[in-house]
């Protein structure tokens with residue numbers, strides 16, 4: 001082992017140890033922390049209205065405040081449901097990544113801690129979506145099947161950078177929602193729990209992405225940059241299901257048309273991803289083909 005490898009290794013271990021300490025100090029049990037008992041008050045939004053896919057469109061302006069709130073509740077439930085879908089993917093990727101590795105390594109123990117966090121998050125999101133009065137929202141069939149392949153084969157920087165993208169996009173929205181008094185209190189608690197625990201996951205995903213890339217050749221980098229961008233595209237475009245509009249009592253065709261052309265929503269996404277894109281660029285993962293997909297997903 002060279003000196004650099006030893007240095008990398010001890011850096012990774014000290015990061016993992018700090019993450020373990022932090023999670024010991026501040027972690028949540030959503031079963032106890034979230035108010036599941038109080039019935040849903042429909043005077044509340046499910047998300048900050050500015051994050052609605054229709055905010056700023058003429059359709060939005062024609063809607064009653066009740067309809068707007070119903071829409072953001074369905075949208076928040078859809079984002080949570082897509083979150084569950086992705087958390088299942090990432091749990092499997094991390095579990096595969098650490099299969100039969102050294103259990104005395106703090107990174108190994110951190111990986112299992114992160115999987116445990118995600119497991120609690122998914123249950124929390126499932127209960128939250130149900131409380132918001134939403135049906136099961138799932139990505140489109142071909143996206144579900146792509147995810148099935150991705151979670152079975154993605155490795156190294158492709159896995160950790162994809163994890164990072166999903167977590168970062170969610171993070172910015174949830175930071176807004178958790179502070180917003182128009183949002184239902186139980187949703188704010190859910191978002192607060194998620195933001196706190198995910199900040200550790202994002203730290204780990206950044207470290208792992210950088211570490212795995214250190215040994216990667218040009219071709220592998222090019223391929224994985226594209227894989228991550230395609231994964232990001234499908235994650236982001238699956239966040240709000242096409243079905244939310246009908247469930248909020250809206251005309252799906254018109255809603256989809258106006259949401260697609262909604263420049264306000266696109267700029268919210270773009271500005272929330274600025275830091276993430278900077279990071280991917282610094283890692284050499286913002287190749288031209290990858291940038292094409294980030295543009296299509298309105299992340300850049």
Ligand SMILES: [Fe+2]
Nearest residue numbers: 087118121198
């Ligand atoms: Fe999570």
Ligand SMILES: [Fe+2]
Nearest residue numbers: 118167198201
């Ligand atoms: Fe996470």
